[in-house]
């Protein structure tokens with residue numbers, strides 16, 4: 001496949017459309033805010049508008065493209081090409097996104113959730129290039145994961161493989177977004193980091209975070225302060241330890257050669273990665289750990305677009 005690819009990224013806060021070469025070079029990209037409570041129809045219209053701008057920026061017609069990929073911020077029924085649900089936007093249950101995008105573009109289309117797309121994107125274009133067995137995780141507002149096993153995305157029997165964020169870790173722990181208690185996400189996602197900071201401040205902890213109104217306190221603030229504020233550092237140490245423990249459990253099962261950590265919280269770098277690696281080494285079986293590298297995402301904020309392009313490049317023709 002040598003023709004460029006059309007890539008769509010549908011997230012809770014950001015929409016993007018891009019034209020990407022089969023080698024992973026972004027030829028043109030247009031981004032817009034998702035907006036407040038848009039309907040699926042409004043999101044789709046906005047996306048096609050962005051794609052027209054991207055095509056015009058690239059000086060290409062749709063007919064010059066080989067295939068389209070869509071990275072969606074929520075569970076997707078891969079074989080049906082339909083959205084299962086979206087935790088950030090309403091009304092997406094059962095939307096036949098593959099058919100809609102295929103009908104509008106005339107291209108072969110692959111859609112998948114953002115974690116699977118990013119896992120394949122990192123494998124084809126990013127930090128895991130050349131690897132066959134990849135465990136990708138995103139630590140952001142939520143925590144997701146994507147598995148590449150033998151060079152292919154592993155989706156499981158019902159497209160739901162990779163729900164690392166809802167692995168139970170803490171008996172009687174906090175309530176999670178999924179309704180259960182003590183999931184990884186309930187103690188290490190962005191919202192859990194902000195909650196831990198607010199709780200500590202509410203109990204009288206001394207911290208530079210006091211300069212921020214509690215209602216505005218975010219995980220980003222805690223990550224940013226962690227280099228110099230002991231409370232923020234302790235929260236990030238705990239966050240990293242929980243993610244490292246969950247990754248060790250997953251790695252014991254699938255034996256990856258590389259673990260790629262992406263998402264907004266991971267952009268804080270060693271503040272998360274150092275305690276994460278320490279916990280991973282502590283809890284994984286030593287024979288499984290041999291040779292496993294743990295690295296940060298190379299695609300960063302472009303993981304959606306490049307993940308979608310990777311889906312189109314690898315899977316649209318198969």
Ligand SMILES: [Zn+2]
Pocket residue numbers: 165166167176177178179180183185186
């Ligand atoms: Zn959960």
